[in-house]
Amino acid sequence: MTIQEKLKIIFCGHRILIMVILCLFGLSMVQSRQAPKKKRRAKTDERVYLIHADQLRFNQFSSNPEAQILNGNVAFRHKGAKLYCDSAYFYQASNSFRAFGHVKMYQGDTLSLFSDYAYYDGNNQMAEARHNVILTHRKTKLYTDSLNYDRLYGIGYFFEGGKMIDKQNVLVSDWGEYDTETRQAVFNYNVNLKNPKFVLTTDTLHYDTRTSLAHIVGPSEITSGQSIIHTSQGYYDTNKERARLYGRSTLTNNGKTLTADSLFHNDKTKISQGFNNVVYNDTVNKNQMTSNYFWYNDDTGFAFATDSAVLKEYSQGDTLFVHSDTMKVYTFNINTDSVYRKAHCYNKVRAYRTDIQAVCDSLVYNTKDSCLTMYKDPITWNANRQLLGEVIEVYMKDSTIDRAHVMSQALSVERLPNDTTRFNQISSRDMFGYFNNGEMRKTEAVSNVQCIYYMQDDKDSSLISMTYLETDTMRMFMQDKKLKTIWTCKQNSIMYPITQIPPDKKELPSFAWFDYIRPTDKYDIFVWRGKAKGTELKNIKRRSAPLQFINKDGVVSNKDEKPDATTTQGQPAAEAVKQEPEVTADGGNGIKEKQ
Structure with missing residues (x-):
């Protein structure tokens, strides 16, 4: 064997040794992080004492020759506990006994255990109670047919179904345990917590009898009236009717659902709060709100959303997406036939639907008159059309647009097809639009009207001329999405051949094309783009009576x-x-x- 081969063997051995040491170190770290288990206390040497029995006898020919057979008012004592029964087999050598009939065990003045039969091991201080078992600790009662009570730790276990009654709460499960020291209970399998005001069903539940606090650690459902909560982790205060839920939780009530990563709900005040990835869905009115924080009062109908807040309206075939910094919804005349709501969206509002887009600083939607009002530099787009003014009002009818009103500095711009340099333009003080089945049928411009529009050849759609017009009132009538008739009162106009248009006449003084601001899709509503400097609406001085x-x-x-x-x-x-x-x-x- 060469020196190189020997060195290879040595280095390989060192690597293996290092890997083994690292594995052992990692295993020790994992074990150190595990919660230390409770060590079992040492067995007691104290004997079980027979206090009284009306009759005592031995029968060496019976099936229990080593037992003392006791009958009538039997009483035992062991480690501060007393046990009474009708009859018993007392095994003095093993420090244990079997009790029959009206078995009663008392430990101090706070705990009692009743059953039809019980086996007690004095060395381990373990009582096994069977049939019609009732464990009473302070104000808490536990009913079952099979219970093992460990006096060393003060824990009772039931495994064939049990029922605990604590104040107004009734808890039922297939398996469970109750700790008399911490006064906490654990329930497993088919768990049902009933209260006069709610019902909780789950497969695993921790319950604190001191605080009446239920700790949910598995898929659960809480039903309270018409409210239903689905969660897999959280706490429910049965006294205050408050839930603090973690993981993905959902609250459903009257066709409305609230889902969030963390959900706080107060059933007394009807106030709910959602944190992170919140989704509020109203299937009745066909709208949805998403945000990272949501606050809702079911009694007053007030909702507040912020942090990536989006309103989705899907009553039509397509969905409208509206984003703003903050959203509020107010409900008036709630629980009456005349109920209506006002939705406020403010600070950097952007909206997108495939057929319409909008941008403004704030908007208000009133369901009473189905009016949507946009404030502060509002702009709307439809296909190749743009509409803007100081304030825009849109009135809806049967979830479709019925009429619109642009107030002050109204400007309508239409980009010509296949042409990025020419625009049909109308400016006026006010502008009105009237619709039929969602399609525009009439437009009216009022006061200080200026208009630029291009004429097209009917044969090949080529541009023929451009007309500049000034008037006080102008009405345009549409049919099949095409301009049919234009009506004006007294007007001044001039028509230019398409090749002789002066460069300074192609645009109105108030012309602006804000295509760079326009939302392009439902994700673009989160990206705020303001107007370029110098293109904002002018601050017009309003006429007022002099002082x-x-x-x-x-x-x-x-x-x-x-x-x-x-x-x-x-x-x-x-x-x-x-x-x-x-x-x-x-x-x-x-x-x-x-x-």
């Missing part, structure tokens, strides 16, 4: 004029002598003072 000053001589001056020392602000106009100038028509649309 006037009236002096003692009855002379009226405006606020921006400096009043003299005798001026009195706010004097009623009826007390002033007002001299209005005479006016006469100047032959045009204005008026002038008569000199």
Whole structure:
């Protein structure tokens, strides 16, 4: 064998030794993290004492020749406990006995154990009670047919079905245990907790009789009236009717479901809170809210959602997705025939549906009049059309749009098909839209109307001309999604051939195309994109009555004029002598003072 081969063997041996040491170290770490098991206490040497029996006899020819046969008012004592029965077999050598008939064991003044039969081992301090067993500890009672009670640890086990009654709670299961020291119980298999106000069913349940707190550790269902909770982990306070649920939990009530990673519910106040991946689904009204935090009061119908909040409305064939920083829903006249709701979405609202998209700072939807109102720089898109203004109101009918109203600085822009540089445009103070079965049938622009629209050849759809128009009122009538008729009152217009359009006439002064803001899909609603600088709506100064000053001589001056020392602000106009100038028509649309 060469030196190299010997070195290989040595190194391999070292590797194996290191791996074994690491494995043993890891195993010791795992064992150290495991909860230490309770060591069993040492057996007692104290003897079981026979206190009394009406009769005592031996029968060496019976099946129990080593037993003392006791009859009548039998009483035993052992380690602070007393046991009574009608008859018994006493095995003095093994420090045990079998008790028959009206078996009663008392330990102090807080615990008692009744049964028809019992076997007691004094060395292990173990009592095995059978048939019509009742374990009473303070105010808690446990009923079963088979119970083993370990006096060393104060734990009773039942394994053939049992029922525990604690205050107003009744717990039933196939198997369970009760610790008289900690006053905690564990129930397994077909567990049922009944209370006058709710029912809890599960396969594993921990219950604290001191606090009446149920610890859920397996798939469970809690039914309270019309509310149903499904969970697999959490706590339910049976006194306060409060649930703190972890894992994925769901609350269902009257066609509404609330699902979250963590769910807190108070059945007394009807308040629920959801944390992380929250889904609130209303199958009656066909809408859904998702967020990472959700707060809901079932009594008042108030809901609050924030952190990635999304409202999904699926009453139509397609789903509408609305996102904002915060969402609130108010319910009015709840539990009446005239109930209605108001939904508020505010801060960076973005909405998407395949046929319509919208962006605004805030919106309000009122189910009373089915009106959706968008505030602060609202923009809506439909196909290649864009609509914006200071405020947009949309009225719904049978879940479809019925009419719309754009208030102040209204602008409608339509991009021509297969052309990214030309747009049909209408601007006015106000704009109205009327729909039939969700399709626009009429549009009306009112006050300071400006319009640019392109004419197309009917044969090949090529552009022929562009018309610029100014008027006070304009109405457009649609049919089969196409413009059929345009009506205007007195108007000024000019038509340019398509090849002779001045560059400065292609766009209205208020023209803006915000395609870069438009939501592209249901995921894009989370990405906020504001308007480019300089494209915001103008702050228009509204006409208002000037604040006037009236002096003692009855002379009226405006606020921006400096009043003299005798001026009195706010004097009623009826007390002033007002001299209005005479006016006469100047032959045009204005008026002038008569000199």
